[in-house]
Amino acid sequence: MKAVIMAGGKGTRLQTVSKDIPKPMFPVFNKPVLEYQIDSLKKSGITDITLIIGHLGAVIQSYFGDGTRFGVQLQYFTEEKPLGTAGALYYLKDKISDDFLLLFGDLLLDMDWTRFMSFHKERRAVVTLCGHPNSHPYDSDVIVANPEGMVTEILPKNTERSFFYHNFVNAGVYCVSPRLLSSMESAEKIDLEKQMIAGQIGKGTVYAYRTTEYIKDMGTPDRLHSVTADVKNKIVSSRNLKNRQKAVFLDRDGTINVLRGFLNNTSDFELLPGTAEALRMLNASRYLTIVATNQPVVARGECTFDELEQIHMKMETELGKQGACIDDLFFCPHHPHKGYDGEIPELKFDCSCRKPKTGMLQQAAEKYHIDLADSWYIGDTTTDLLTGIRASMRTILVKTGEAGLDRKYDVRADYTAENLLEAVSIVLKSNPY
Ligand SMILES: [Zn+2]
Known part of the structure; x- marks a missing residue:
């Protein structure tokens, strides 16, 4: 070559x-x-x-x-x-x-x-x-x-x-x-x-x-x-994909953006205060920033793949205007329970990616050579926490969105933070790069 x-x-x-x-x-x-x-x-x-x-x-x-x-x-x-x-x-x-x-x-x-x-x-x-x-x-x-x-x-x-x-x-x-x-x-x-x-x-x-x-x-x-600072801090060489990566995985609704029920259009998408600042801090570190989100609205026929993509493009455009980015996003469009009007039958099954299953994390780990045990999960529900725990990650519950009050699973986070910005500070305090 x-x-x-x-x-x-x-x-x-x-x-x-x-x-x-x-x-x-x-x-x-x-x-x-x-x-x-x-x-x-x-x-x-x-x-x-x-x-x-x-x-x-x-x-x-x-x-x-x-x-x-x-x-x-x-x-x-x-x-x-x-x-x-x-x-x-x-x-x-x-x-x-x-x-x-x-x-x-x-x-x-x-x-x-x-x-x-x-x-x-x-x-x-x-x-x-x-x-x-x-x-x-x-x-x-x-x-x-x-x-x-x-x-x-x-x-x-x-x-x-x-x-x-x-x-x-x-x-x-x-x-x-x-x-x-x-x-x-x-x-x-x-x-x-x-x-x-x-x-x-x-x-x-x-x-x-x-x-x-x-x-x-x-x-x-x-x-x-x-x-020059990135070379000194070994961020340049550590991000080579020959090396094992570490990542901060984020939930979407209630963690990055304001929780508004089942979001299905761009006008209801609004970044939470401090999200861009939190992501800029991660972007400057060795951690990859990866979003993993359940979007059963697609299976239920309440949001098309195109509408979902528009929402994600809005998120990326708005973060970009504030100098912040996510490295990649994984979503699960499936839903296990049949019986909704307008549902899409081929997306109605018990998949391996819907959180609290770890399928999306595994996909990301394979794509970017990520060591999940050296990574973090930040989310607002017990489903998020259980996902992170199952993947041997450290977990942070944010008090935005559902604030852990869904009580679906009996699990505890390693840390609790007021919001994403505080959660990212916890990650970077434990390991500054
Ligand atoms: Zn799925």
Whole structure:
């Protein structure tokens, strides 16, 4: 497997920090961003790396040389004139015969590349994007994909969005098939997303991989500062999915948002005060934030899958506006008891995901390599507590929503908190990262 890194960026946004160092050479905690990328690729066994250099490329070449010192083999191509985000791929057209990874050199990241590549190969995609939630989806390119991961649209940044959307942002890391390059005829300026990928979306050949791993650009002095703290606190490396993850699982109604009976429309969805602040604290830690919610309204025919998705998009849009995100959400649309008007018979069965069963937690654990015994469950009902207890997690009862007064199960929480914000403080006090 081969990787190509676009390292020709001019670093305009970072010129207040320094103007003689190309963006990929910016030191974060005494090490260039590009070196983090090379180290990460090497951890997944990828040592054949091509660097596309341009502006101040000599600085990169003299630091990395042929790569021996870093345990990899490096090859360089120099962009004589700026060719946009993809034009330089023309140089590789006849030199690459297998799927390859494409990275932009100004991202601080650490990923399990094997996992990403497997997703891409299983779908025989022409391009696979890497998508993740971030703290500013409102000014990011947002990926719209179907449940299988096929991309149907990319909502460009800097456009007014008067609708709800998932916080699923294009992270700037790609798996590319040589088929994408076949139509390139010369080294012309071309945009990867707006031209090359946009042209493939209608053909159903573009997929999006979802990850919780650390991928952030350090394009502004502010971001550079926060990324440096994350490296120091080992948040960058610990989030690599090769490592076991820990998570805080959250119930939805009564924990994140105001409890209003059986919610079935977006206008009744309202975040509880402090939710965004609580999630921002989790987002800055090593914990993944995962929502697991029973939604029997779907089985009972009171809310369609589309309406449920709209509610979740509203949650993600509103949290995003406040700089907060959830890493993923799992819901159980089933219900065991038959006999409701308008019910959907095929969803009426005794499933393995409805809490207090632990099916959703198991699904999340498998998807993100989570150690449930090192994780927490926060909810407002005894059903939530029993779910967490059964999965060997530590539990916190919040006094919002039902406040544990449902008394369905005779269980006790490890801690009790006034609200989600206090609950998250308890988690982070017990383990600050
Ligand atoms: Zn279920």
